[in-house]
Amino acid sequence: MAQIIDGKLISKQIKDELKEQVQSMKAEGTNICLAVIQVGEDPASTVYVNNKKKACTYTGIESRAYELPESTSEAELISLVEQLNADDGVNGILVQLPLPSHMNEDKIIRTISPDKDVDGFHPVSVGRLWIGEEGFVSCTPAGIIQLLKRSGIEISGKECVVIGRSNIVGKPMAALLLRENGTVTVAHSRTENLKEVAKRADILIVAIGKKEFINSEYIKDGAVIIDVGMHRDENNKLCGDVDYADAVSKASAITPVPGGVGPMTIAMLMNNCVAAARRQEELR
Numbered sequence: 001m002a003q004i005i006d007g008k009l010i011s012k013q014i015k016d017e018l019k020e021q022v023q024s025m026k027a028e029g030t031n032i033c034l035a036v037i038q039v040g041e042d043p044a045s046t047v048y049v050n051n052k053k054k055a056c057t058y059t060g061i062e063s064r065a066y067e068l069p070e071s072t073s074e075a076e077l078i079s080l081v082e083q084l085n086a087d088d089g090v091n092g093i094l095v096q097l098p099l100p101s102h103m104n105e106d107k108i109i110r111t112i113s114p115d116k117d118v119d120g121f122h123p124v125s126v127g128r129l130w131i132g133e134e135g136f137v138s139c140t141p142a143g144i145i146q147l148l149k150r151s152g153i154e155i156s157g158k159e160c161v162v163i164g165r166s167n168i169v170g171k172p173m174a175a176l177l178l179r180e181n182g183t184v185t186v187a188h189s190r191t192e193n194l195k196e197v198a199k200r201a202d203i204l205i206v207a208i209g210k211k212e213f214i215n216s217e218y219i220k221d222g223a224v225i226i227d228v229g230m231h232r233d234e235n236n237k238l239c240g241d242v243d244y245a246d247a248v249s250k251a252s253a254i255t256p257v258p259g260g261v262g263p264m265t266i267a268m269l270m271n272n273c274v275a276a277a278r279r280q281e282e283l284r
């Protein structure tokens, strides 16, 4: 029987730990505030943004929501980000992705001050991660490391295969597994013999963006399966990049969707906000 890794429960534990830290910081006069910017009304983004607001309320972090119309110009968005960079009352800035197609996401991400980059997407944060300096780490991969550690799964020395090489999931995931002394392979759409490559994994992280793509044929007996994917099926039910019903028979541990990686992303965002406020306090 596979161990079901309960991301909802583990994320609650982390949020409870953070809640206490936020309380004691508040008692010493440090308020913590996250600014969340959403451009347009993509329904999936609205769900995620609302989950972030709820987590802020739960942990005692103030959240400021900026809901901008789809028609907002890039210059207007940049000017809002610059204003928030300069605002001492704001500790973290998150611009929800994807942005409308008339905007250059990389340019917007670079506008966010690296000191307030709680998503960990700024090139400065990415560089710090790869050279092992302290900095903000992308929330989804950071959450996956917490899931593994808190489930008692050893990373050091293990064969870790990451499928997907996006800047926000696959690449930072590879960096973190390497930092934890895993032996890391990154696979992608040009990988030959993906099944064989995936089957090497003791720990298989799947971030492809294709509904239920990975089944038991890609899985070594006893592997740990982490499913980052997020989709809705024909019946509007959430599902992942992994065919859970099939994969569960081979895995020693597996994350469900929903209730796996998703809630951890939000918990790590809260963690990054607390860290941002701490660092800014030290710099003052």
Ligand SMILES: NC(=O)C1=CN([C@@H]2O[C@H](COP(=O)(O)OP(=O)(O)OC[C@H]3O[C@@H](n4cnc5c(N)ncnc54)[C@H](OP(=O)(O)O)[C@@H]3O)[C@@H](O)[C@H]2O)C=CC1
Binding pocket: 140, 163, 164, 165, 166, 167, 168, 169, 170, 187, 188, 189, 190, 191, 194, 207, 208, 209, 210, 228, 229, 230, 231, 241, 261, 262, 263, 265
């Ligand atoms: N739960 C959470 O908190 C989060 C969930 N997500 C979800 O995770 C998934 C991945 O997100 P993201 O990384 O942003 O996605 P991207 O679309 O940016 O990247 C997908 C990656 O998968 C690779 N890929 C695509 N098709 C294949 C294939 N057939 N075989 C092997 N590799 C393939 C691509 O390769 P190539 O580079 O060659 O094109 C690319 O590197 C999505 O479902 C997304 O919704 C994302 C962020 C957070």
Ligand SMILES: Nc1nc(=O)c2c([nH]1)NC[C@@H]1CN(c3ccc(C(=O)N[C@@H](CCC(=O)O)C(=O)O)cc3)C=[N+]21
Binding pocket: 047, 048, 051, 094, 095, 096, 097, 098, 119, 139, 230, 238, 257, 258, 259, 260, 261, 262, 263, 265, 266
């Ligand atoms: N700047 C930016 N930062 C992000 O971190 C970011 C982003 N843009 N754009 C989109 C992706 C996706 N993402 C998720 C967050 C929470 C859940 C989550 O809470 N999932 C729940 C279910 C949610 C539901 O009910 O739909 C679960 O898996 O149990 C999922 C996905 C953050 N992202």
